[in-house]
Structure formats: C-alpha cells, structure tokens
Amino acid sequence: xxxxxxxxxxxxxxxxxxxxxxxxxxxxxxxxxxxxxxxxxxxxxxxxxxxxxxxxxxxxxxxxxxxxxxxxxxxxxxxxxxxxxxxxxxxxxxxxxxxxxxxxxxxxxxxxxxxxxxxxxxxxxxxxxxxxxxxxxxxxxxxxxxxxxxxxxxxxxxxxxxxxxxxxxxxxxxxxxxxxxxxxxxxxxxxxxxxxxxxxxxxxxxxxxxx
Numbered sequence: 001x002x003x004x005x006x007x008x009x010x011x012x013x014x015x016x017x018x019x020x021x022x023x024x025x026x027x028x029x030x031x032x033x034x035x036x037x038x039x040x041x042x043x044x045x046x047x048x049x050x051x052x053x054x055x056x057x058x059x060x061x062x063x064x065x066x067x068x069x070x071x072x073x074x075x076x077x078x079x080x081x082x083x084x085x086x087x088x089x090x091x092x093x094x095x096x097x098x099x100x101x102x103x104x105x106x107x108x109x110x111x112x113x114x115x116x117x118x119x120x121x122x123x124x125x126x127x128x129x130x131x132x133x134x135x136x137x138x139x140x141x142x143x144x145x146x147x148x149x150x151x152x153x154x155x156x157x158x159x160x161x162x163x164x165x166x167x168x169x170x171x172x173x174x175x176x177x178x179x180x181x182x183x184x185x186x187x188x189x190x191x192x193x194x195x196x197x198x199x200x201x202x203x204x205x206x207x208x209x210x211x
Contacts, residue, residue, distance in 0.1 A: 081108060
C-alpha cells in the first residue's frame with residue numbers, strides 16, 4: 001500500500017464516521033489494506049465494527065487490489081441483524097461522498113433470515129454456523145450440489161470474525177483456526193474480540209505470523 005493512501009486513512013475514516021481514528025484503528029486498517037491477517041483486541045464500544053468495515057470501503061473507492069466481497073461473521077443472530085442495519089446506514093452515508101458504479105448491497109444470512117444463501121451480497125453478515133457449514137462444503141443455506149459456490153465465496157472474500165471470545169473453544173473456535181490455516185495468504189482475515197484468553201490469542205498469532 002502506498003504512503004499516500006496511508007496518509008489519507010485518518011481523513012477517509014473521518015468521512016466515514018465523523019471522527020478521526022484511534023491509533024489502533026489506523027494500524028488495523030493499514031494492515032488489512034496490506035492484506036495482512038490481524039487479531040484486534042479492543043473493548044466493547046471502541047469502534048471495532050467501523051475499523052472492520054473501513055478498509056473494504058476505502059479499497060472499493062480507491063480501486064485498490066482487495067477482495068470484492070466482505071463476509072462479516074458473528075456468533076449470534078441478533079448481533080448479525082443489528083450490525084447489518086448499522087452498516088447499511090454507514091455505507092449509504094459513505095456513498096454520498098464516494099459514489100460507486102453500483103450501490104453496494106448489504107445482506108443478512110442467518111437461520112432466521114436466510115436472505116443471501118449463496119453469499120451474493122457485497123457485505124454479508126452471517127452467523128458462525130452459516131459460515132463454517134459453507135466452508136466445510138455442507139452449507140445449510142443451499143443444497144450440497146451448490147456447496148462449492150459458497151466455499152469459493154469464502155476463499156475470495158475479506159473475512160471478519162467478530163466477538164471471537166463468545167465462540168465455543170472446543171467446537172466452532174477450533175474450526176475457525178482451521179479456516180485461518182486454509183485461507184492464509186489468499187485473502188485477509190480480521191479477528192476481533194473484547195476479551196480473549198492469552199492461550200487462545202497465542203494460537204491465533206502463531207497461525208497469523210508463522211505460516
């Protein structure tokens with residue numbers, strides 16, 4: 001990523017959120033735009049969602065080499081729905097200043113709201129079960145004959161895993177680690193948590209930094 005783009009990040013972030021970024025937000029956005037997997041530990045309410053969405057919108061507007069799709073994974077349906085509504089407003093406001101060739105589509109894919117079974121939106125909010133079943137080629141949302149479509153979308157997307165500390169450490173969290181191992185070097189991944197044990201953080205950092 002060029003130094004000029006790095007310099008622009010505070011101003012772009014201000015346009016997106018109406019306030020300037022904290023250092024951790026600028027650093028995280030820089031890493032993601034440089035296609036570097038990142039673990040972000042920050043308190044609830046500190047602006048993690050804006051930090052996650054920003055590099056995707058910046059890359060779209062600045063025509064950077066970056067995945068064309070964002071899959072935002074959360075552990076709870078209610079969280080997916082509230083984040084979707086919040087980010088729809090964020091995208092609408094962003095497009096006032098940086099109109100796209102076509103309006104970006106924000107979708108929801110959960111068991112209760114299966115509106116995007118093939119992950120066709122630009123920004124898709126989904127629950128961990130929907131994402132992992134698709135990654136394993138046994139998607140809940142479509143028949144197995146079309147399972148490779150969803151798996152392909154995951155490998156071609158910028159992935160965000162939010163509220164990581166709420167995942168079952170022996171089941172879904174373990175599978176997330178497998179996702180990281182498989183997708184390493186293909187597309188950027190951002191993992192976000194308010195609290196996470198040092199043991200689990202070390203496991204993640206080993207995958208991010210040593211492979």
